[in-house]
Amino acid sequence: MKKNNEKPSILFIENGPIQVSGSVQISGQYGEKHTEEAIYLCRCGESKNKPYCDGSHKANGFKG
Ligand code: FES
Numbered sequence: 001m002k003k004n005n006e007k008p009s010i011l012f013i014e015n016g017p018i019q020v021s022g023s024v025q026i027s028g029q030y031g032e033k034h035t036e037e038a039i040y041l042c043r044c045g046e047s048k049n050k051p052y053c054d055g056s057h058k059a060n061g062f063k064g
Contacts, residue, residue: 015063017041017053 008022021038040053044062047054 012043012064013040016044016057018043 006022008020008024011019011021013019017040019038019040024036024039025033026036026039027033041051042049042053042057043064044057044060046056046060046062048056
């Protein structure tokens with residue numbers, strides 16, 4: 001995993017989520033902010049915790 005000061009990067013994981021890493025600042029709809037080293041965004045459409053991946057892609061056989 002990347003360290004906090006590395007450049008941001010986006011990786012499409014085969015048959016899984018999009019990994020966004022490199023000190024990602026997340027801003028909520030009410031102005032709250034926090035920073036993550038990496039986040040995983042759902043691209044199969046089945047996560048119960050969108051926009052984040054919850055692992056559902058494994059059970060639904062997502063290919064992409
Ligand atoms: S990509 Fe993991 S739950 Fe959708």
